Amino acid sequence: MAGSSTGSFKAADLVIQLSSSPKIKPDVVDFGTVFTDHMLTIEWNANEGWQAPLIRAFRNLSLHPACSALHYGVQLFEGLMVYRGDDNRLRLFRPILNMNRMTNSAKRACLPAFDQSELLECIRRLIDIDQDWVPHSDSASLYIRPTFISTEPSLGVKKPTSALLYVILCQAGSYFNTEMRALSLWADPKYTRAWKGGTGDCKMGGNYGGTLFAQYEAASYGCQQVLWLYGEDHQITEAGTMNIFLHWINDDGDEELATPPLDGIILPGITRQSILDLTKKWDEFKVSERYLTMAQLYSALKQQRLKEMFGSGTACSICPVGSIVYQGTNLQLPYQEKHSLSSRITTELADIQHGRSPSDWTYLV
Amino acid sequence: MAGSSTGSFKAADLVIQLSSSPKIKPDVVDFGTVFTDHMLTIEWNANEGWQAPLIRAFRNLSLHPACSALHYGVQLFEGLMVYRGDDNRLRLFRPILNMNRMTNSAKRACLPAFDQSELLECIRRLIDIDQDWVPHSDSASLYIRPTFISTEPSLGVKKPTSALLYVILCQAGSYFNTEMRALSLWADPKYTRAWKGGTGDCKMGGNYGGTLFAQYEAASYGCQQVLWLYGEDHQITEAGTMNIFLHWINDDGDEELATPPLDGIILPGITRQSILDLTKKWDEFKVSERYLTMAQLYSALKQQRLKEMFGSGTACSICPVGSIVYQGTNLQLPYQEKHSLSSRITTELADIQHGRSPSDWTYLV
Numbered sequence: 225m226a227g228s229s230t231g232s233f234k235a236a237d238l239v240i241q242l243s244s245s246p247k248i249k250p251d252v253v254d255f256g257t258v259f260t261d262h263m264l265t266i267e268w269n270a271n272e273g274w275q276a277p278l279i280r281a282f283r284n285l286s287l288h289p290a291c292s293a294l295h296y297g298v299q300l301f302e303g304l305m306v307y308r309g310d311d312n313r314l315r316l317f318r319p320i321l322n323m324n325r326m327t328n329s330a331k332r333a334c335l336p337a338f339d340q341s342e343l344l345e346c347i348r349r350l351i352d353i354d355q356d357w358v359p360h361s362d363s364a365s366l367y368i369r370p371t372f373i374s375t376e377p378s379l380g381v382k383k384p385t386s387a388l389l390y391v392i393l394c395q396a397g398s399y400f401n402t403e404m405r406a407l408s409l410w411a412d413p414k415y416t417r418a419w420k421g422g423t424g425d426c427k428m429g430g431n432y433g434g435t436l437f438a439q440y441e442a443a444s445y446g447c448q449q450v451l452w453l454y455g456e457d458h459q460i461t462e463a464g465t466m467n468i469f470l471h472w473i474n475d476d477g478d479e480e481l482a483t484p485p486l487d488g489i490i491l492p493g494i495t496r497q498s499i500l501d502l503t504k505k506w507d508e509f510k511v512s513e514r515y516l517t518m519a520q521l522y523s524a525l526k527q528q529r530l531k532e533m534f535g536s537g538t539a540c541s542i543c544p545v546g547s548i549v550y551q552g553t554n555l556q557l558p559y560q561e562k563h564s565l566s567s568r569i570t571t572e573l574a575d576i577q578h579g580r581s582p583s584d585w586t587y588l589v
Numbered sequence: 590m591a592g593s594s595t596g597s598f599k600a601a602d603l604v605i606q607l608s609s610s611p612k613i614k615p616d617v618v619d620f621g622t623v624f625t626d627h628m629l630t631i632e633w634n635a636n637e638g639w640q641a642p643l644i645r646a647f648r649n650l651s652l653h654p655a656c657s658a659l660h661y662g663v664q665l666f667e668g669l670m671v672y673r674g675d676d677n678r679l680r681l682f683r684p685i686l687n688m689n690r691m692t693n694s695a696k697r698a699c700l701p702a703f704d705q706s707e708l709l710e711c712i713r714r715l716i717d718i719d720q721d722w723v724p725h726s727d728s729a730s731l732y733i734r735p736t737f738i739s740t741e742p743s744l745g746v747k748k749p750t751s752a753l754l755y756v757i758l759c760q761a762g763s764y765f766n767t768e769m770r771a772l773s774l775w776a777d778p779k780y781t782r783a784w785k786g787g788t789g790d791c792k793m794g795g796n797y798g799g800t801l802f803a804q805y806e807a808a809s810y811g812c813q814q815v816l817w818l819y820g821e822d823h824q825i826t827e828a829g830t831m832n833i834f835l836h837w838i839n840d841d842g843d844e845e846l847a848t849p850p851l852d853g854i855i856l857p858g859i860t861r862q863s864i865l866d867l868t869k870k871w872d873e874f875k876v877s878e879r880y881l882t883m884a885q886l887y888s889a890l891k892q893q894r895l896k897e898m899f900g901s902g903t904a905c906s907i908c909p910v911g912s913i914v915y916q917g918t919n920l921q922l923p924y925q926e927k928h929s930l931s932s933r934i935t936t937e938l939a940d941i942q943h944g945r946s947p948s949d950w951t952y953l954v
Binding site: 290437 | 620653664734738759781784786787799802805829904
């Protein structure tokens with residue numbers, strides 16, 4: 225259990241204490257409600273640095289009541305899936321991008337750095353131990369939640385002197401718990417998700433807790449999620465916890481797939497990046513990171529230039545948007561279940577994730 | 590332990606389990622590092638409502654690793670002081686304002702409502718039990734930290750179905766841990782504390798974790814805290830975790846005490862409100878809630894119209910600002926230790942808090 229005052233923990237130092245009472249695995253359930261038998265925990269403190277990683281039975285955390293993760297939101301997380309392929313092998317999808325983003329979030333939160341490949345190897349070992357939990361299904365997978373919190377045991381807004389990095393795994397059924405095929409969104413400029421000079425481009429907890437209230441106002445309008453607007457021109461930024469894409473004939477008459485640029489208020493989604501990479505490789509239409517406003521969306525809709533709008537995220541993969549309540553109007557968006565761009569992308573990504581299409585985007589467990 | 594599915598917990602249901610091993614009280618220490626012997630905990634869940642309040646020995650919390658307070662920042666807090674008067678009686682300062690603000694934060698965080706007077710009575714009982722911890726000193730006090738967190742044990746951004754309200758008490762020495770008499774601030778528009786449509790007017794954790802990074806950049810410029818600016822005209826909003834005041838001869842030639850208005854991005858500080866109330870009652874100069882920009886501050890400074898700038902907050906009380914690093918210049922602000930407006934306000938507030946001046950702002954424990 226030797227600590228490292230500089231650098232990183234090492235997967236080679238991993239201590240494994242297997243659970244003596246494994247759970248009975250339920251059928252696929254709601255997203256994020258049932259966890260596997262084990263978890264990974266790695267402690268850090270300013271004096272001794274990183275401690276040896278530990279895989280042990282899933283159990284509650286014991287935290288000091290002044291812990292600054294609970295008072296000042298000094299916390300961040302990641303989310304990625306492990307898929308069971310048709311060949312029965314387990315695959316992660318571009319996990320290095322999650323590790324990069326986690327490193328960026330940690331820097332922004334003043335939490336310590338670590339070696340990304342060491343964390344990935346520890347996660348691989350955890351998945352290997354709980355591998356029976358990965359569903360034998362094309363429509364379900366196991367969700368991996370790396371979490372990094374300050375455990376600073378004193379009050380006052382300051383840099384943490386202790387921290388805990390932990391990883392839990394849970395069953396991933398449907399994220400939105402809905403029978404509807406396309407999402408309904410509520411867009412109102414009175415709530416803002418993120419802003420320039422803030423933390424909207426990091427996966428820090430504070431970005432999410434402040435959105436619940438708006439989400440419940442959306443529900444009062446019969447909508448499932450919030451479409452987050454920004455600025456006086458009502459820029460389209462994100463939807464719920466997803467990045468957003470428009471597939472349209474743009475103002476210049478060109479077919480285009482467009483999503484807002486990473487200007488500090490947009491979360492750099494892995495699915496977002498993969499959609500951009502995939503469609504650019506196809507080279508069939510223009511693919512852009514550009515500002516998009518509600519006025520542009522509205523006029524494209526009226527002029528029948530809008531083909532499809534969809535959200536993307538790890539938990540939901542790709543979700544078409546069916547309607548938007550905006551300024552007293554319920555905008556109905558075109559949506560077809562088959563032969564749409566979103567369904568084509570969904571299939572191509574799923575083929576990669578399940579090993580049917582060979583790709584260097586997958587990482588074998 | 591009967592639960593209440595609607596309404597609130599009741600102080601009359603309080604269960605008290607005294608600690609069997611009280612701590613040895615140290616001399617006055619850094620703010621927020623040493624806690625008293627007991628804590629108050631009150632659990633809530635969506636099925637049974639509020640449970641009976643419990644006062645028990647101070648100890649770690651046991652939290653599910655998926656707890657949404659740790660992932661999505663569904664958390665809020667309050668801060669208030671208990672003072673020992675010259676008459677040896679213990680007093681709170683305007684605690685109803687803290688209860689009101691806590692209720693507003695809870696609504697914004699989608700955490701359940703409660704009866705403010707019931708919580709205040711539970712806190713009074715907790716202080717009464719740990720009363721020996723309140724310093725016999727005019728320069729030290731005991732800090733009360735009500736905290737309210739989601740304990741929802743599943744992933745996914747959604748309204749909590751369980752929560753924990755708890756209160757801890759700690760010794761309150763100097764907040765800024767400095768020998769300097771006036772604060773040095775760093776003002777750079779590249780970081781923003783809060784924004785319209787966000788949660789800057791609530792005491793939610795996410796408002797604080799995102800500020801650490803800027804605070805450490807401030808330190809690299811030799812400054813103690815960040816002066817938070819907003820908008821293209823560099824409005825002055827807050828400093829570190831304090832509200833901010835200018836005492837000056839304004840552009841119209843009038844003596845004025847001014848602080849930014851509560852427009853959604855400013856925390857409604859209790860000390861802030863008390864300074865406004867107190868100085869309005871004096872009726873000696875203009876007292877305003879108004880927008881203030883760096884350009885206005887700069888020209889007042891150059892024209893020797895600035896008398897004093899100071900921050901206010903519960904933890905720090907009132908702190909004069911001595912200098913601001915802004916756009917490559919280190920602005921030196923006028924500051925006198927005695928006979929300043931800030932020292933006069935500090936004395937008047939301390940006289941109320943310690944019972945030397947009778948006031949309906951105090952609440953006897």
